[in-house]
Amino acid sequence: MAFETVIGLEVHVELGTKTKIFCNCANEFGAAPNTRVCPVCLGSPGVLPVLNAEALALGIRAALALNCEVRASSKFDRKNYFYPDSPKAYQISQYDEPIGERGYVEIVVGGGVKRIGVTRVHLEEDAGKLNHSPLGDYSLVDLNRVGVPLIEIVSEPDIRTPEEARLYMEEVRSILRYCNVSDCRMEEGSLRCDANISLRPAGQRAFGTKTEIKNMNSFRNVQRGLEYEQRRQAEALAAGGEIRQQTLRWDEASERTILMRSKEDAHDYRYFPEPDLARVELSAEYIAARRAEIPELPADKRERFVRQYGLPAYDASVLTASRALAEYFDAVAALVRDAKSASNWIMGDLLAHLKVTGQEIEQVNMTPQQLAQLIGLIDDGTISTRIAKTVLRDVLEQGKDPRVLIEEQGLAQISDEAALRAIAQRVIEANPKSVEDYRAGKEKALGALVGQMMKETKGKANPQMVNRMIADMIAGD
Ligand SMILES: [Zn+2]
Incomplete structure (x- = not known):
C-alpha cells in the first residue's frame, strides 16, 4: 500500500535582542551558568514583567516577513507546567491571540515553487537549560536562557517529504537572517525544530495518527530524523500495526527515534491570560514601520x-x-x-x-x-x-x-606580438611532426603546439593570440 506523508513543523527562534523579553538581563549565549539572571526572570515573588519593545518589534517584523496577518490587538497567556527549567512554574506565551496568523513560506523543490502555510507566529519566553550528568545521577540547571525572547512559528501540515521539511527550515532561517531578527544558529540553539509526522493511505483525506519528534539540532538531522520516522511508521502500518501518538526524541548517536512520553502523559497546560501584562495594541503606523524594515x-x-x-x-x-x-x-x-x-x-x-x-x-x-x-x-x-x-x-x-x-x-600575459612570434618560431621549428600533422588536417596537432608555447612562457602567453599566431605562421610558411 502506498502512503502519503504529512509533516508539520514547530520552529522556535531566539530573537537577537540586547536584553531578555521581560527584564533587563543580557540576552547572550555562552556566559557562565546563572550569571545572566535577576529576580524577574528567576520568578521571585512580587516581581512584574515589562515587555521589551525590541522583542515585540522583531517579532512583528518576523511575522510580516513570513507573510502573516498581524493582529492589531494580541495578548499574553500563562502556560502552566512544573519542571526545573522554569522557576515560575509557568511560561509566558501566547495562546489564542498570537501576534501573527495565516502566513506562508515558499520553498523551491523539484524545479518548482511550493507554498507552505504558516498557521501562526507567537511571542514567548525561553526556558532554562538542564545539563544532565553523564552518569545520569544528577542534573544541573542553567537559568541564563530563562526569559530570552522567542518566536514560535507553527506551519500548516503542508509538508510532504523530509526533504521539504529541511528546505522549509532553511528558507525560514534565511528569511529571518535577512531581516536581522535572529542569528538562527542551530548549534547554539537559537533555531530549534519540533516536527509532527503522520502517514495516511494515498488518497485518504483524514490524517493518520501522528508522532512528534524533538531534538533535531541540525538541518541534516531534521531530514534524517523524519526519514527514520517515516520509514518506521510505513513499516508498522504495512505490517498491519497501529501508530501510537507519542513524543519521540531523535538520537543522533544511534540514528533512531527514542520514546520520551506517550499520549497518556500529555500535558494540560491550563492556559489563562497573563494578568501582569497589558494587551499589545498596535497602530497601523507601527505595523507599517515594521514592514518598512524588511529588506x-x-x-x-x-x-x-x-x-x-x-x-x-x-x-x-x-x-x-x-x-x-x-x-x-x-x-x-x-x-x-x-x-x-x-x-x-x-x-x-x-x-x-x-x-x-x-x-x-x-x-x-x-x-x-x-x-x-x-x-x-x-x-x-x-x-x-x-x-x-x-x-x-x-x-x-x-x-x-x-x-x-x-x-x-610578473604574471601578466605576454601579449607582445614580436616576443610571442619569436617563441612561436622556435616551437614550430622544434616540432616538425606536429606541424606536418596539422597541415595534414589534424586540428589536434595545433593544440599540441599551443601547449608547447604555454609551457615555454610558463602559462603567461595569451592563448587566443598564440592559437591564431601559430595557425597563421604555419599557413604562411
Ligand atoms: Zn532577568
Missing part, C-alpha cells in the same frame, strides 16, 4: 537575479543563501561586463575558499571591487583564467589588489 527577501532576490542578470535559477538560489553573499554578488556584478562570470567565480573558487577556511563571506579578505578587478583583467586579456585562480588565492591570503599582485609576480 528584499531571498525569494525576491532569487527572482531578481534571474531577471536582471540572466542567471540560472540554481546560481540565484546559491547566491542568495545569505544576505551578505547576495550583496557581495550584486556589488561584483555591477562592476563586470558579464554577471555570469561574477557568479562563476563566487560559486566556484570563493565559496570553496569559505568552506575550507570556515569563514563567512563577511570575513573574507577580498572586496567585491577586487574580485571585479580580477575578472576585468581576464576580460581584457591581461591574465589567463588559469593564472587568475592563483591570483585569487593570493588576494584572499594577502588582501592586495589583483593588479598589484600581477605586477609584483
Whole structure:
C-alpha cells in the first residue's frame, strides 16, 4: 500500500535582542551558568514583567516577513507546567491571540515553487537549560536562557517529504537572517525544530495518527530524523500495526527515534491570560514601520537575479543563501561586463575558499571591487583564467589588489606580438611532426603546439593570440 506523508513543523527562534523579553538581563549565549539572571526572570515573588519593545518589534517584523496577518490587538497567556527549567512554574506565551496568523513560506523543490502555510507566529519566553550528568545521577540547571525572547512559528501540515521539511527550515532561517531578527544558529540553539509526522493511505483525506519528534539540532538531522520516522511508521502500518501518538526524541548517536512520553502523559497546560501584562495594541503606523524594515527577501532576490542578470535559477538560489553573499554578488556584478562570470567565480573558487577556511563571506579578505578587478583583467586579456585562480588565492591570503599582485609576480600575459612570434618560431621549428600533422588536417596537432608555447612562457602567453599566431605562421610558411 502506498502512503502519503504529512509533516508539520514547530520552529522556535531566539530573537537577537540586547536584553531578555521581560527584564533587563543580557540576552547572550555562552556566559557562565546563572550569571545572566535577576529576580524577574528567576520568578521571585512580587516581581512584574515589562515587555521589551525590541522583542515585540522583531517579532512583528518576523511575522510580516513570513507573510502573516498581524493582529492589531494580541495578548499574553500563562502556560502552566512544573519542571526545573522554569522557576515560575509557568511560561509566558501566547495562546489564542498570537501576534501573527495565516502566513506562508515558499520553498523551491523539484524545479518548482511550493507554498507552505504558516498557521501562526507567537511571542514567548525561553526556558532554562538542564545539563544532565553523564552518569545520569544528577542534573544541573542553567537559568541564563530563562526569559530570552522567542518566536514560535507553527506551519500548516503542508509538508510532504523530509526533504521539504529541511528546505522549509532553511528558507525560514534565511528569511529571518535577512531581516536581522535572529542569528538562527542551530548549534547554539537559537533555531530549534519540533516536527509532527503522520502517514495516511494515498488518497485518504483524514490524517493518520501522528508522532512528534524533538531534538533535531541540525538541518541534516531534521531530514534524517523524519526519514527514520517515516520509514518506521510505513513499516508498522504495512505490517498491519497501529501508530501510537507519542513524543519521540531523535538520537543522533544511534540514528533512531527514542520514546520520551506517550499520549497518556500529555500535558494540560491550563492556559489563562497573563494578568501582569497589558494587551499589545498596535497602530497601523507601527505595523507599517515594521514592514518598512524588511529588506528584499531571498525569494525576491532569487527572482531578481534571474531577471536582471540572466542567471540560472540554481546560481540565484546559491547566491542568495545569505544576505551578505547576495550583496557581495550584486556589488561584483555591477562592476563586470558579464554577471555570469561574477557568479562563476563566487560559486566556484570563493565559496570553496569559505568552506575550507570556515569563514563567512563577511570575513573574507577580498572586496567585491577586487574580485571585479580580477575578472576585468581576464576580460581584457591581461591574465589567463588559469593564472587568475592563483591570483585569487593570493588576494584572499594577502588582501592586495589583483593588479598589484600581477605586477609584483610578473604574471601578466605576454601579449607582445614580436616576443610571442619569436617563441612561436622556435616551437614550430622544434616540432616538425606536429606541424606536418596539422597541415595534414589534424586540428589536434595545433593544440599540441599551443601547449608547447604555454609551457615555454610558463602559462603567461595569451592563448587566443598564440592559437591564431601559430595557425597563421604555419599557413604562411
Ligand atoms: Zn532577568
